[in-house]
Amino acid sequence: MKASTTLTVRLTPQLKRRLDRLAKATKRSKSFLTMNAIESFVELNEWQVQAIQDGIKSADAGHLIEHEQIEAWVSTWGTKHETEPPR
Numbered sequence: 909m910k911a912s913t914t915l916t917v918r919l920t921p922q923l924k925r926r927l928d929r930l931a932k933a934t935k936r937s938k939s940f941l942t943m944n945a946i947e948s949f950v951e952l953n954e955w956q957v958q959a960i961q962d963g964i965k966s967a968d969a970g971h972l973i974e975h976e977q978i979e980a981w982v983s984t985w986g987t988k989h990e991t992e993p994p995r
Contacts, residue, residue, distance in 0.1 A: 917942065
């Protein structure tokens with residue numbers, strides 16, 4: 909088992925009841941479910957923040973794609989002639 913630490917979280921009464929029901933239905937502890945939810949949230953947001961930072965660095969370095977190229981590419985989505993993204 910991984911080492912852990914304690915964090916106090918305030919929940920609305922409605923969310924607490926929903927968490928209670930989910931814990932009972934899944935036979936998991938509320939702590940387990942909460943830790944998994946927070947871990948998923950943090951991983952997603954870390955990825956998004958990193959992707960945004962990488963995009964800003966790329967744009968600052970001059971690696972940009974013209975709006976018209978993106979527009980042309982997006983217009984092919986869902987068609988038989990869908991194209992690869994511009995580079």
